[in-house]
Amino acid sequence: MEQLKLFTYIAVFGSFALYFAIAWWARATTTSDFYVAGGGITPLQNGMAIGADWMSAASFISMAGLIAFLGYGGSVFLMGWTGGYVLLAMLLAPYMRKHGKFTVPEFIADRYYSKTARIVAVICLIIASLTYIIGQMKGVGVAFSRFLEVEYDNGLYIGMAVVWVYAVLGGMKGITYTQIAQYCVLIFAYTIPAVFISLELTGNPIPQLGLGSTLADGSGMYLLDKLDLVVTDLGFKEYTTDNMGGSVNMFAYTLSLMIGTAGLPHVIMRFFTVPSVKAARSSAGYALVFIALLYTVAPAVGAMARLNLMNTIEPVAGQNLEYAERPQWFKDWENTGLLKYEDKNGDGKIQYTANAETNEMVKVDRDIMVLANPAIANLPNWVIALVAAGGIAAALSTAAGLLLAISSSVSHDLMKGVFTPDISEKNELLAGRVVMTISIIVAGYLGLNPPGFAAGTVALAFGLAASSIFPALMMGIFSKRMNSKAAIWGMCSGIGVTMLYVFQHKGIMFIQGTDFLGGLEPNWFFGISPNAFGVIGAVVNFTVAFVILQFSEDAPEEIQEMVENFRTPVGEVVAAHDH
């Protein structure tokens, strides 16, 4: 046990020292460095940095755990969070890079020749990004609570402090190189245990193949068939077909995540840092290569974790584990309050079933599965330590990228762009840092009672981005006629509808007790869960915008010319006049 602690400290602090060293070495000195790192980053490097930025606590810590319990239904995360890159590469990134601005609201301000549009975009961006950070805080809290052996709340406070030091010190440039290092740490941390577990269970070291292989226990049974059998025996739904509330919900959920991916400012911002339009297209491809490495392993991690968990609690059908003989990892997670057992029938054994009345595993927080997985599979201590470091790296890198997006939108778009245009560079940076600090405190506070598991919370953020930013950007590029009035009303109604739906089920800004319809399924619109509602918001956004466009004047001539211009890789960028 002492050895595990030692290894964890070495892995976590060692990797931290590395990130801080890189951040210090490449620290930002000018405003343009702070936001876009001087534009001199190759597509491969940028792809890796996008990968680290993208794969947050939701992907690393939470997603496989959710898949483990959702089975086939968990596919929405896998398809949703990768399919969005296709949209990014084809519909947004190349054109926005050509136009060449620092931030997403700045692009919207130019395209829609309007300060109001810029302010609306900033507000949408802040709401979506803050929600996203709440999800990260949940992940950070879980990771720190486990490895420092404290309660979840204390883990969260420590996480807030670390994120603050980390994000406020360096700007984008520091972050880009640090994120390359973080990508390497997190991908090793994710795949190594998966390889071991796959080898142990199926004899095949490649998890993507192991998941489709037969078990190595001599039964000759396929792993997925065995899993289906084990879970249905206990009354759970069949792993490979459980479709999370029906195909309509899955359809909407997946589409929300995809268009949300293409609408999240911290990812789009990454494409401003590449040297050319060509590089913007290929960066999206490289990013997806690095992301797919984790995303194709995740379903194996989820299924194998579930099987190992079931086998630990009930090694042979009908012979349940004695609570007194529970393994060390079980006790460790009980200490964090994220795993709870209650001996309902008083037999001293652990019954884990789908029936709420007899089930004795009264709390199994999905977000602990990935971190607990190596211990459940009896892997060596250094592997467990590595996973802790990887999870924290994932959460930190994304939280930092999001904080940067929020701070730049306030200091650069609101203050410099609209309210105090003659602010000095130094004060702009200072304002950015103050905004980061406030965001961390707000997100941390809301993270104490998060609206769901980390990945679910993050899904809400995607819905908000999907319903506001994505349609505005897409119409701006693909419809020359689209005018500012239509776009502004589109954004407001899209995010408005989505927020109304989410808040009525999850509480206003996710504060408990302020939800007026409850999280109950019977109140869902066509069976679509709040997490999946972003796509409806996007449809509302598009519809409102096009209807208003019919009754108002087309965008002015010079704007249409500007659109013409950013559709082709060469040619002067036509500057917009501020109206």
Add this chain to the structure above:
Amino acid sequence: MENKTSYWQENLRLIFICLIIWFVVSFGLGIMFVEELNTIRLGGYKLGFWFAQQGSIYTFLGLIFWYTKKMNDLDKKYNVEEE
């Protein structure tokens, strides 16, 4: 001007083709027709399940690189390649 218009038209056609494939593998094979496909097996995987959790991601990857290559060719063809 005319050149720019047909460059954009060709780009739109490429995007359209890619998005059809994008839609078919994920929403079609992974969600709408998953039950039918699940009757076919790919080793231990049911085929629909495989598309939802593996196949769609590989297809997305192929799509982006194919589109990137096609667009680079198109840039050359219309002489709008960057320096």
